[in-house]
Amino acid sequence: MDEVVHECADLLFGTVVVAVDVGRGIVRVEGEALPSAVIERTAEVRHQPYVPLGTRDPGAVRLTVGGAREWVRPSRGRLSRRSYRVRARLGTADLLFTPSSPTSSRLVRGTSYRGDNELGVAERITGGLVTVDWxxxxxxxxATVPAASPSPAEAAVLYALAAAFGTGARFLLGAMLEGAGDAATPW
Incomplete structure (x- = not known):
């Protein structure tokens, strides 16, 4: 499969280019004011078609930012929304990419969402296009409080995680009810 490239106009960081090669399992992010960020499949694993990168296996995924290898650990992505989380570390800073709605995910600084540590919310649209609201x-x-300001490296990671793993997750109860409804109605 060929690489799909999208150019986004980011309000904080200017032009951002997101390139997704599903066949090779590589997501690249570059921008005017961003370091490069690359997430890639590192091993031959069974391809999961619902994951843009092709896998959520933490042992088969590598993240590099600005040429430096960083730590990334996607969760399995099963029934609960929590299972769609992705943890990353930039140097000594922990990041958490976690679903915030059925279609979007937020990046927070730290290991859990508190509200004041939210950096931005991303949505991956079919084909790999990523939109971000800082x-x-x-x-x-x-109370309304100022949100944390993202660094350029954090912004690059948000775009890369959204493009590689997708965004959002349905609530468990909603998914169960939809499945039960589908099973009960054969038409």
């Missing part, structure tokens, strides 16, 4: 402020316990 969070200028968030609501925490009924």
């Amino acid at each position: 969070s200028p402020e968030v609501r925490v316990l009924g």
